[in-house]
Amino acid sequence: MSQERLFEAQVVSRLQLSPSIVRLVLSGAGLSDFATTNIPDEWIYLIFDRSGDDHGRKKRDRKSRPYTVRQWEPETCRLTLDVVCHDAGPATTWAQTTAIGDAISFTAPFGKYGPADNVDWILLMSDLTGLPAVARIIEQHRCQIPVLANVEIAEDGDRRLVAQTCGDCVAWHKTFDRHAGRSCLVDIMQNMSRPHGCGYVWIAGEATAVAQCRRLCQDNWGIEKNQVTAVGYWIAGQARG
Structure with missing residues (x-):
């Protein structure tokens, strides 16, 4: 830059x-x-x-x-x-x-989202800071590959970013503390079962939590490195917003 x-x-x-x-x-x-x-x-x-x-x-x-x-x-x-x-x-x-x-x-804009055409499913993992991207990804999704999102929010009102017609594929977790700067993404992912087949995972949020989720995808779920996109939007303990 x-x-x-x-x-x-x-x-x-x-x-x-x-x-x-x-x-x-x-x-x-x-x-x-x-x-x-x-x-x-x-x-x-x-x-x-x-x-x-x-x-x-x-x-x-x-x-x-x-x-x-x-x-x-x-x-x-x-x-x-x-x-x-x-x-x-x-x-x-x-x-x-x-x-x-x-x-x-x-x-000018930059972007990273890029699932392969042959994946069986797409998983989006995000805290509140990635919700705008999750909303756009879901709303622009046009292929038949199923999409599931897990999103941490701070308020029930945060859900309105995702159109009601797309909301069925989102699991909401009211666990994001925007004042304490704490993320529960790792806990959420550890309690999930890996979907069957080949998948693509997009992760966004607090940098350390995102890195840990990426390792879980690769080490525990066996997801290929090139089918995991990890975006650290902020770092706990450091002013970002």
Whole structure:
């Protein structure tokens, strides 16, 4: 990310979906050549301290945080982000205080989700911070491969991120403590039975818990390394949001 292209847009809508999650819609002329990767877990890095030069070159102390692209509407140049506010930090402060018309800079999107075409099942494991990506993955899933998601949430209202028509494939766990920064993903996975056949597992959330779940997939379940995608969004004990 040393010389990446930065985009700039303005906040045109703000909606508090739950005590934990704020939906923000960005738009503006700066999005005219923004392009999606079409990978459903794609994210952009929001830039909260743009200390680069006029070409957007990164400085060592630049503050940036990754957030899932919840929806991109190229016809209207509108980019929707669901921002999870779970601890003190630049993203939480921005999401809680930003107003219509405020500007924000961000990078082009990146994505990792990629199950093989021949898998028998797909498993999504996520704490609250990965819920926006889980919601988009489920809503864009079009093939006949069954999908099951286990998601930690903090409030019952967090469930509304997933469309009701897709909710049957999600097991909700009201175990996420956004103030203590604790994740129970490992406990949830240890109490699961491995589905039959060849599978793909996508894991997102607290970095240590994600790494432990990845090892469980490979060592206990025998899932091939290239069929496990692990994304550490935050680190317990370190401000991220």
